[in-house]
Amino acid sequence: MWTAFLDALREIFPLNESDRFVNSEERWEAALKSLKHIKVDNANLAQFRKDWMSFLIKTEWEVGDIPAQKRKDFLKELASMFTASGNANKVTNGNRLFQKDLDAALHADPEYQREATLKSLRAHVQGVLHKWELTNHILAQRTGEKRSIASSAAPAADKSKKSRTEARDTS
Numbered sequence: 001m002w003t004a005f006l007d008a009l010r011e012i013f014p015l016n017e018s019d020r021f022v023n024s025e026e027r028w029e030a031a032l033k034s035l036k037h038i039k040v041d042n043a044n045l046a047q048f049r050k051d052w053m054s055f056l057i058k059t060e061w062e063v064g065d066i067p068a069q070k071r072k073d074f075l076k077e078l079a080s081m082f083t084a085s086g087n088a089n090k091v092t093n094g095n096r097l098f099q100k101d102l103d104a105a106l107h108a109d110p111e112y113q114r115e116a117t118l119k120s121l122r123a124h125v126q127g128v129l130h131k132w133e134l135t136n137h138i139l140a141q142r143t144g145e146k147r148s149i150a151s152s153a154a155p156a157a158d159k160s161k162k163s164r165t166e167a168r169d170t171s
Contacts, residue, residue, distance in 0.1 A: 025070055027063040031055075032077055036086045040094035045133055056122055066118060075116045079106060101128045 035055065040048050056078075060066075066074050082099040083090045090096070105124045106112050112120050139145075 023067075024064050025067045028059070028066055028070070028074055031059045031063065032074065032081075035078075035081055036084065037088050038081055038095075039089040039092065040082060040098040042094050042132065042136070045129060045136070049129055052125065053122065056118065060118060072116065075118065075121055078118075079103075079116075079121055098128060098132070101131065 035052075038048075038052060077084070079102065080099070081087065082095040082102070087095070102124060105128055106116075106121075109120070109124065112124065
Protein backbone atom coordinates (compact mmCIF):
# COMPACT_ATOMS: atom_id res chain seq x y z
CA MET A 1 0.00 0.00 0.00
CA TRP A 2 2.68 2.51 1.01
CA THR A 3 4.88 1.57 -1.93
CA ALA A 4 2.14 2.46 -4.42
CA PHE A 5 1.52 5.74 -2.60
CA LEU A 6 5.25 6.62 -2.62
CA ASP A 7 5.53 5.70 -6.30
CA ALA A 8 2.60 7.99 -7.11
CA LEU A 9 4.23 10.84 -5.18
CA ARG A 10 7.54 10.27 -6.99
CA GLU A 11 5.71 10.41 -10.31
CA ILE A 12 3.96 13.68 -9.50
CA PHE A 13 6.82 15.31 -7.57
CA PRO A 14 10.06 13.91 -9.04
CA LEU A 15 13.52 15.19 -8.11
CA ASN A 16 14.05 16.05 -11.78
CA GLU A 17 11.24 17.97 -13.50
CA SER A 18 11.78 16.09 -16.79
CA ASP A 19 10.67 12.89 -15.00
CA ARG A 20 7.26 14.30 -14.14
CA PHE A 21 4.44 11.90 -15.04
CA VAL A 22 6.92 9.26 -16.23
CA ASN A 23 6.22 5.99 -14.46
CA SER A 24 8.90 4.07 -12.59
CA GLU A 25 9.07 1.33 -15.27
CA GLU A 26 10.07 3.87 -17.93
CA ARG A 27 12.57 5.49 -15.56
CA TRP A 28 14.18 2.11 -14.75
CA GLU A 29 14.38 1.32 -18.48
CA ALA A 30 16.18 4.63 -19.06
CA ALA A 31 18.52 3.89 -16.16
CA LEU A 32 19.39 0.46 -17.57
CA LYS A 33 20.16 2.00 -20.96
CA SER A 34 22.56 4.46 -19.35
CA LEU A 35 24.57 1.53 -17.91
CA LYS A 36 25.08 -0.17 -21.26
CA HIS A 37 28.79 0.74 -21.47
CA ILE A 38 29.76 -0.27 -17.92
CA LYS A 39 33.38 -1.39 -17.71
CA VAL A 40 35.10 -3.49 -15.07
CA ASP A 41 38.69 -2.27 -14.80
CA ASN A 42 40.73 -4.51 -12.51
CA ALA A 43 43.26 -1.71 -12.13
CA ASN A 44 40.60 0.68 -10.81
CA LEU A 45 37.96 -1.27 -8.93
CA ALA A 46 37.08 1.76 -6.82
CA GLN A 47 35.87 3.60 -9.92
CA PHE A 48 33.82 0.59 -10.97
CA ARG A 49 32.33 0.35 -7.48
CA LYS A 50 31.40 4.02 -7.68
CA ASP A 51 29.97 3.76 -11.18
CA TRP A 52 27.94 0.62 -10.53
CA MET A 53 26.93 0.55 -6.88
CA SER A 54 26.36 4.27 -6.43
CA PHE A 55 24.31 4.33 -9.61
CA LEU A 56 22.04 1.51 -8.42
CA ILE A 57 21.55 3.01 -4.98
CA LYS A 58 20.89 6.48 -6.41
CA THR A 59 18.47 5.13 -9.01
CA GLU A 60 16.55 3.13 -6.43
CA TRP A 61 16.36 6.20 -4.18
CA GLU A 62 15.21 8.57 -6.94
CA VAL A 63 13.00 6.21 -8.95
CA GLY A 64 11.82 3.81 -6.27
CA ASP A 65 11.59 0.04 -6.32
CA ILE A 66 11.72 -1.84 -9.58
CA PRO A 67 8.09 -2.43 -10.62
CA ALA A 68 7.00 -5.94 -9.56
CA GLN A 69 5.82 -6.91 -13.06
CA LYS A 70 9.27 -6.10 -14.52
CA ARG A 71 11.49 -7.07 -11.57
CA LYS A 72 12.61 -10.42 -12.97
CA ASP A 73 13.42 -8.99 -16.43
CA PHE A 74 15.23 -5.90 -15.12
CA LEU A 75 17.29 -7.88 -12.60
CA LYS A 76 18.24 -10.40 -15.28
CA GLU A 77 19.37 -7.53 -17.49
CA LEU A 78 21.31 -5.90 -14.65
CA ALA A 79 22.98 -9.19 -13.73
CA SER A 80 24.18 -9.75 -17.29
CA MET A 81 25.02 -6.11 -18.08
CA PHE A 82 28.78 -6.72 -18.20
CA THR A 83 28.67 -8.96 -21.28
CA ALA A 84 25.39 -7.82 -22.81
CA SER A 85 25.37 -7.49 -26.59
CA GLY A 86 24.93 -3.72 -26.40
CA ASN A 87 27.91 -3.20 -24.08
CA ALA A 88 30.95 -2.01 -26.03
CA ASN A 89 33.19 -3.33 -23.23
CA LYS A 90 31.71 -6.84 -23.24
CA VAL A 91 34.87 -8.39 -24.71
CA THR A 92 37.32 -6.92 -22.19
CA ASN A 93 38.89 -9.40 -19.79
CA GLY A 94 37.58 -7.46 -16.79
CA ASN A 95 33.98 -7.63 -17.96
CA ARG A 96 34.11 -11.26 -19.07
CA LEU A 97 35.80 -12.50 -15.88
CA PHE A 98 33.62 -10.39 -13.60
CA GLN A 99 30.51 -11.69 -15.36
CA LYS A 100 31.75 -15.25 -14.91
CA ASP A 101 32.35 -14.74 -11.17
CA LEU A 102 29.02 -12.97 -10.70
CA ASP A 103 27.13 -15.70 -12.58
CA ALA A 104 28.77 -18.34 -10.37
CA ALA A 105 27.79 -16.43 -7.22
CA LEU A 106 24.20 -15.94 -8.39
CA HIS A 107 23.78 -19.59 -9.41
CA ALA A 108 25.18 -20.77 -6.08
CA ASP A 109 22.52 -18.81 -4.15
CA PRO A 110 19.23 -20.73 -4.08
CA GLU A 111 17.41 -17.77 -2.51
CA TYR A 112 18.46 -15.51 -5.40
CA GLN A 113 17.34 -18.19 -7.86
CA ARG A 114 13.97 -18.43 -6.12
CA GLU A 115 13.32 -14.69 -5.81
CA ALA A 116 15.91 -12.22 -7.04
CA THR A 117 15.97 -8.75 -5.53
CA LEU A 118 18.01 -5.65 -6.24
CA LYS A 119 19.38 -5.81 -2.70
CA SER A 120 20.63 -9.37 -3.15
CA LEU A 121 22.13 -8.55 -6.56
CA ARG A 122 24.00 -5.62 -5.01
CA ALA A 123 25.23 -7.93 -2.24
CA HIS A 124 26.55 -10.45 -4.77
CA VAL A 125 28.28 -7.75 -6.81
CA GLN A 126 29.83 -6.44 -3.56
CA GLY A 127 30.98 -9.98 -2.74
CA VAL A 128 32.66 -10.43 -6.13
CA LEU A 129 34.24 -6.97 -5.84
CA HIS A 130 35.56 -7.83 -2.38
CA LYS A 131 37.02 -11.08 -3.74
CA TRP A 132 38.74 -9.22 -6.57
CA GLU A 133 40.11 -6.54 -4.24
CA LEU A 134 41.42 -9.19 -1.87
CA THR A 135 43.09 -10.98 -4.78
CA ASN A 136 44.69 -7.71 -5.90
CA HIS A 137 45.91 -7.08 -2.35
CA ILE A 138 47.44 -10.55 -2.02
CA LEU A 139 49.05 -10.26 -5.43
CA ALA A 140 50.50 -6.86 -4.52
CA GLN A 141 51.94 -8.31 -1.30
CA ARG A 142 53.54 -11.21 -3.12
CA THR A 143 55.01 -9.10 -5.90
CA GLY A 144 56.07 -6.21 -3.69
CA GLU A 145 53.85 -3.71 -5.46
CA LYS A 146 52.49 -0.87 -3.40
CA ARG A 147 48.85 -0.38 -4.26
CA SER A 148 46.29 1.99 -2.93
CA ILE A 149 43.63 0.20 -0.91
CA ALA A 150 40.97 2.53 -2.26
CA SER A 151 41.64 2.01 -5.94
CA SER A 152 44.12 -0.83 -6.36
CA ALA A 153 45.56 1.35 -9.12
CA ALA A 154 48.78 2.80 -7.74
CA PRO A 155 51.84 1.98 -9.84
CA ALA A 156 54.43 -0.46 -8.58
CA ALA A 157 57.22 1.01 -6.50
CA ASP A 158 60.58 1.33 -8.23
CA LYS A 159 62.94 -0.74 -6.08
CA SER A 160 66.05 0.68 -7.80
CA LYS A 161 65.45 4.09 -6.25
CA LYS A 162 66.33 4.73 -2.63
CA SER A 163 64.36 7.01 -0.43
CA ARG A 164 66.07 10.08 1.03
CA THR A 165 66.09 8.43 4.45
CA GLU A 166 67.77 5.31 3.14
CA ALA A 167 70.35 7.40 1.27
CA ARG A 168 71.23 9.37 4.45
CA ASP A 169 71.47 6.19 6.53
CA THR A 170 73.95 4.57 4.15
CA SER A 171 76.18 7.65 3.87
